[in-house]
Amino acid sequence: MNVGIIGAGHNGLVAASYLARDGFDVEVFERSDHVGGLCVSEELFEGFKVTSVASYYGMLRKEVVKDMELEKHGLEAYLTDPAEIVLFEDGNYIFTPRDGSGSKYSIDDLTDRDLSGWNNFWSDIGKTARLIAPYYFKPDSTTVQLEQLIRENNLPTIADSIFRGSLLELAGNYFSNEKLKSAVSTCTPGFASLVGTVYGCIHHGTAETSGVEGAWGLVRGGMGSISEAMRRSLEADGVKVKLNSEVTRILLDGDKAQALEFKNGIKKEYDYIISTADHNITFGKLIQESPALAKIPSIFKSSPSNVSAGKLHFSLKAIPEFPVLKKLGHNYSGIIVFAPSLKAILADSLSVQEGQLPSELMMTLAIPSVTDDTVAPPGKHILNVDVHCLPARINGGDWTEEDNRNLLEQVLLRLEKLAPSIRNCIEASFVVSPQVLRTRYNLESMCCWQLSMTEFPFDKRNINNLPAYHTPIENLFLAGAGTFGGGNVTGVSGYNCAKAIARLEEKVAS
Numbered sequence: 001m002n003v004g005i006i007g008a009g010h011n012g013l014v015a016a017s018y019l020a021r022d023g024f025d026v027e028v029f030e031r032s033d034h035v036g037g038l039c040v041s042e043e044l045f046e047g048f049k050v051t052s053v054a055s056y057y058g059m060l061r062k063e064v065v066k067d068m069e070l071e072k073h074g075l076e077a078y079l080t081d082p083a084e085i086v087l088f089e090d091g092n093y094i095f096t097p098r099d100g101s102g103s104k105y106s107i108d109d110l111t112d113r114d115l116s117g118w119n120n121f122w123s124d125i126g127k128t129a130r131l132i133a134p135y136y137f138k139p140d141s142t143t144v145q146l147e148q149l150i151r152e153n154n155l156p157t158i159a160d161s162i163f164r165g166s167l168l169e170l171a172g173n174y175f176s177n178e179k180l181k182s183a184v185s186t187c188t189p190g191f192a193s194l195v196g197t198v199y200g201c202i203h204h205g206t207a208e209t210s211g212v213e214g215a216w217g218l219v220r221g222g223m224g225s226i227s228e229a230m231r232r233s234l235e236a237d238g239v240k241v242k243l244n245s246e247v248t249r250i251l252l253d254g255d256k257a258q259a260l261e262f263k264n265g266i267k268k269e270y271d272y273i274i275s276t277a278d279h280n281i282t283f284g285k286l287i288q289e290s291p292a293l294a295k296i297p298s299i300f301k302s303s304p305s306n307v308s309a310g311k312l313h314f315s316l317k318a319i320p321e322f323p324v325l326k327k328l329g330h331n332y333s334g335i336i337v338f339a340p341s342l343k344a345i346l347a348d349s350l351s352v353q354e355g356q357l358p359s360e361l362m363m364t365l366a367i368p369s370v371t372d373d374t375v376a377p378p379g380k381h382i383l384n385v386d387v388h389c390l391p392a393r394i395n396g397g398d399w400t401e402e403d404n405r406n407l408l409e410q411v412l413l414r415l416e417k418l419a420p421s422i423r424n425c426i427e428a429s430f431v432v433s434p435q436v437l438r439t440r441y442n443l444e445s446m447c448c449w450q451l452s453m454t455e456f457p458f459d460k461r462n463i464n465n466l467p468a469y470h471t472p473i474e475n476l477f478l479a480g481a482g483t484f485g486g487g488n489v490t491g492v493s494g495y496n497c498a499k500a501i502a503r504l505e506e507k508v509a510s
């Protein structure tokens with residue numbers, strides 16, 4: 001049985017690996033000139049290795065790491081010390097060392113009651129994450145079953161809100177301090193005032209790095225090292241990934257997917273076709289007019305993502321001094337979060353959806369060259385800045401070069417408040433705007449998880465109540481982040497989809 005896979009993002013590579021081990025004849029086709037999709041390290045500046053889109057490790061399931069022998073093939077994930085510092089604009093902070101001594105708080109009006117509520121909140125989020133983590137590998141699970149599971153485990157408040165409440169509402173049950181609320185808002189995809197963000201936060205809580213549950217870390221060489229390790233693992237199993245091989249059409253015979261057509265006009269027939277491109281590409285571009293398309297709800301043909309994200313990279317001749325970090329004796333490793341005020345988060349949750357830049361940028365920074373000497377030349381550094389929650393389309397149109405320059409300026413203005421010397425340290429910059437995600441990284445939906453994580457959790461990602469990964473088109477399967485298991489570099493969708501196809505074949509054979 002032969003399988004053609006569209007896309008060599010990490011999910012395409014994982015699907016290929018498991019199918020090859022189950023005896024399928026697999027070919028993977030990638031439009032760009034490298035593997036990894038959004039999980040990639042690139043030489044954006046000469047001599048630097050930049051983890052250009054996804055930067056943080058933790059979500060990749062250990063089963064995948066083990067089965068594909070990724071460590072043997074070069075994957076080196078590690079934890080930083082400290083873990084994280086959340087900075088507020090007024091110079092206050094929450095500082096979390098890795099030594100287990102607990103967070104240190106510099107927040108003026110913090111009460112003991114707030115602090116114990118905050119600790120209970122994270123304890124409950126962690127418990128829930130551990131409860132639901134195994135269900136990512138059970139693709140027939142539903143949100144209703146998961147709510148019940150959480151309730152049965154004495155977490156009724158979380159059960160009520162995980163898929164139906166907002167993170168800020170939930171947090172309000174535990175603590176009332178505004179700075180703690182703005183800090184928690186940085187821990188979920190999308191605006192924390194919106195429904196679904198409790199799940200977003202718990203999803204991130206399923207991370208694990210170096211055996212530490214809930215922990216996020218970095219990868220030596222950037223996230224692209226994961227994809228490269230996957231490519232090596234596949235090659236060891238005799239599977240070749242074909243780069244610069246854009247699929248232009250999925251050819252159907254009635255309601256059945258039959259062949260792929262490539263940019264050079266060549267057509268190839270397959271028993272199974274898997275697309276890991278987002279729904280907007282799979283259903284909006286690769287399938288031409290066909291009655292089968294009518295069976296697919298429009299929400300899956302062009303997911304209406306209003307909110308996207310951006311990333312800015314800076315090559316540095318020196319690390320900029322953050323006076324607040326210097327005072328703490330901080331070593332500039334780990335994650336540095338810029339939390340907006342609660343007032344701004346609430347206002348921006350509406351205006352960003354209408355196409356405006358946030359009034360205060362929510363940002364996550366890392367300087368991986370502090371702990372990894374492979375990503376920058378000696379004496380130089382690299383700064384990655386994630387800007388959360390940007391409008392997918394700005395002021396009613398596509399992002400332009402001018403919008404990119406404006407975003408760059410806004411980011412620098414925000415950084416300057418806590419690192420006044422930043423501009424003197426920068427040699428070059430690169431902006432990944434939502435439009436760049438679309439054009440350079442083939443993310444047509446501009447949604448970081450192909451399909452919103454908050455609106456489409458677990459089985460809500462399945463099309464027409466079909467089993468996960470199936471489509472109304474026979475023999476056409478999906479395995480990208482837009483499917484059950486969802487966004488981030490988890491490998492879950494690729495794994496589950498491969499297993500679903502293998503089970504189908506077993507059934508036919510018996």
Ligand SMILES: Cc1cc2nc3c(=O)[nH]c(=O)nc-3n(C[C@H](O)[C@H](O)[C@H](O)COP(=O)(O)OP(=O)(O)OC[C@H]3O[C@@H](n4cnc5c(N)ncnc54)[C@H](O)[C@@H]3O)c2cc1C
Binds near residue numbers: 009
């Ligand atoms: C700004 C940003 C920051 C993020 N940060 C993190 C993070 O820190 N940690 C984390 O775990 N996750 C992060 N994510 C999410 C994560 O990157 C994605 O969810 C994940 O990488 C998706 O993997 P995938 O294999 O499903 O899809 P993709 O990586 O998008 O792969 C799909 C592949 O299909 C290819 N393709 C598309 N169309 C065609 C065609 N017609 N023919 C051939 N090939 C085609 C594409 O080029 C691409 O390589 C981030 C996402 C964004 C946008």
